Amino acid sequence: MDAGLSPFEQGLDKNTANYAALSPLSFLARAADVFPEKIAIVHGNQRTDYRTFYRRSRQLASSLSKLGIGKNDTVSVMLSNVPPMLEAHYGVPMTKAVLHSMNTRLDAAVIAFQLDHADCKVLITDREYAPVMKEALSIATVNPVVIDYSDPEFPQDGERLGTLDYEDFVQSGDPGFDWSLPDDEWDAITLNYTSGTTGNPKGVVYHHRGAYLLAQANVITASMAKHPVYLWTLPMFHCNGWCFPWSISIVAGTHVCLRWVRPQSMWDLIADESVTHLCGAPIIMSTLLNAPAEQKRDLEREVEFFTAAAPPPESVLAAMKTAGFNVTHLYGLTEVYGPAVVNDWKSDWDALPLEQQAQKKARQGVRYVALEDLKVLDPETLDPVPADGTTLGEVMFRGNVVMKGYLKNPDATSDAFQGGWFHSGDLGVMHPDGYIQLKDRSKDIIISGGENISSIEVEDVLYKHPAVQAAAVVARPDEKWGETPCAFVELAAGSDITEAELIAFCREHMANFKAPRTVVFCELPKTSTGKIQKFALREQAKQL
Incomplete structure (x- = not known):
């Protein structure tokens, strides 16, 4: 026997009798x-x-x-x-x-x-x-x-x-x-x-x-x-x-x-x-x-x-x-095999007033039993944000139900796993009881009918139309679909196009479910550096 090995490491190797690869x-x-x-x-x-x-x-x-x-x-x-x-x-x-x-x-x-x-x-x-x-x-x-x-x-x-x-x-x-x-x-x-x-x-x-x-x-x-x-x-x-x-x-x-x-x-x-x-x-x-x-x-x-x-x-x-x-409300991403977070309802919440129950139900929740860790972290320092229900951070995952990585894309894989966590790109808060709640999506993804729609992809199509000078797409709350794409468009000088015509143009150049359901013609709000203020447009979309 090797004197340098612990008794728990000597003659206790994997073999066909005591080990099999986990597979569904x-x-x-x-x-x-x-x-x-x-x-x-x-x-x-x-x-x-x-x-x-x-x-x-x-x-x-x-x-x-x-x-x-x-x-x-x-x-x-x-x-x-x-x-x-x-x-x-x-x-x-x-x-x-x-x-x-x-x-x-x-x-x-x-x-x-x-x-x-x-x-x-x-x-x-x-x-x-x-x-x-x-x-x-x-x-x-x-x-x-x-x-x-x-x-x-x-x-x-x-x-x-x-x-x-x-x-x-x-x-x-x-x-x-x-x-x-x-x-x-x-x-x-x-x-x-x-x-x-x-x-x-x-x-x-x-x-x-x-x-x-x-x-x-x-x-x-x-x-x-x-x-x-x-x-x-x-x-x-x-x-x-x-x-x-x-x-x-x-x-x-x-x-x-x-x-x-x-x-x-x-x-x-x-x-x-x-x-x-x-x-x-x-x-x-x-x-x-x-x-x-x-x-x-x-x-x-x-x-x-x-x-x-x-x-x-x-x-x-x-x-x-x-x-x-x-x-029951779940939350997850493609990168974590679908749902990895559940709003695990506690029986004592049933006694709360309906308004407070609704607030509890709006939260994404806690980690699945198969997920090793779920945190809301500062994306720069990777320090946990205070569990106060108000401090924003990025939702991050760690464990066996996180993807291997992105196929043929080592740079994206490295970025996603920076610091030993999977960075979801979703912004949220941690409540005092350990339940997380999403507040925004840093990736500007619109979830419509359970399908993910990239706002940038829709914007790229809009920009292909000669009448469009500037465009920004955000999620508009929808009772049926959850969210639908809402486009805010600045027209080029002398251009004239209707909402229906622009939506039809988008449908010709992308999958129909990704096309905006609403188009608002206006001057886009911008910062002093010319960056479109999407947060303002999101608020405006809620009022439409």
């Missing part, structure tokens, strides 16, 4: 072993049990492997909340490749950039998105193998872009495909792109360890008992559905797929499938509450609803409670 892939394997006949996926009239879910995921992995897909290869998917998206969350990483889920609302230019930047080898795409994907592929430099998905429950007539059909591709795979856990739990599992505040979006890389831990933390945070029924209103392309595609397998729950977010479909599925949990942006609450009376259903039990983005107003929370939903 193990959750599905266990669910299939223990609850093979439990319904895992509901999609239209389809019912898929865990035995079949696991088999099909292995077949997908097998077929991808036959194409030569392996470690660190990128498989991109353009899919809505349909069964193949769930299968991809297991089948792709079973080959040790990286899953790249694309936002189905993006325009062709951004999609092409992502395909190229990710070095896409295989693309699985729904025929619903054939027009935009065809254009994107014509722009992109990469030439991936294209696999078309035809939804048997909700047929789409978009043209086929490849030579392979998804169902045939899966069926050609080996149901006994011998997959293994990652060589290292730090290996990449997925790639998600931010909206990008300047220039092109950044590719956020997740690892198996973080996905495993955040998936478990979701179950704890949501107080999920065994066999929950989860309705997919949150897009799975968004931070891998906040890791819930993996969370539900932990408790052998049921995924209820939802191809399109429609009030009638949501109410019917919630009632008919006995849904217990769902996640979504404030727009989902508005859609449910504003549905015609004849579409609403009486619910047998209270449904847990988890929302992010701007905290909903007290009137909405009260209406949701009456409708049968208990709303």
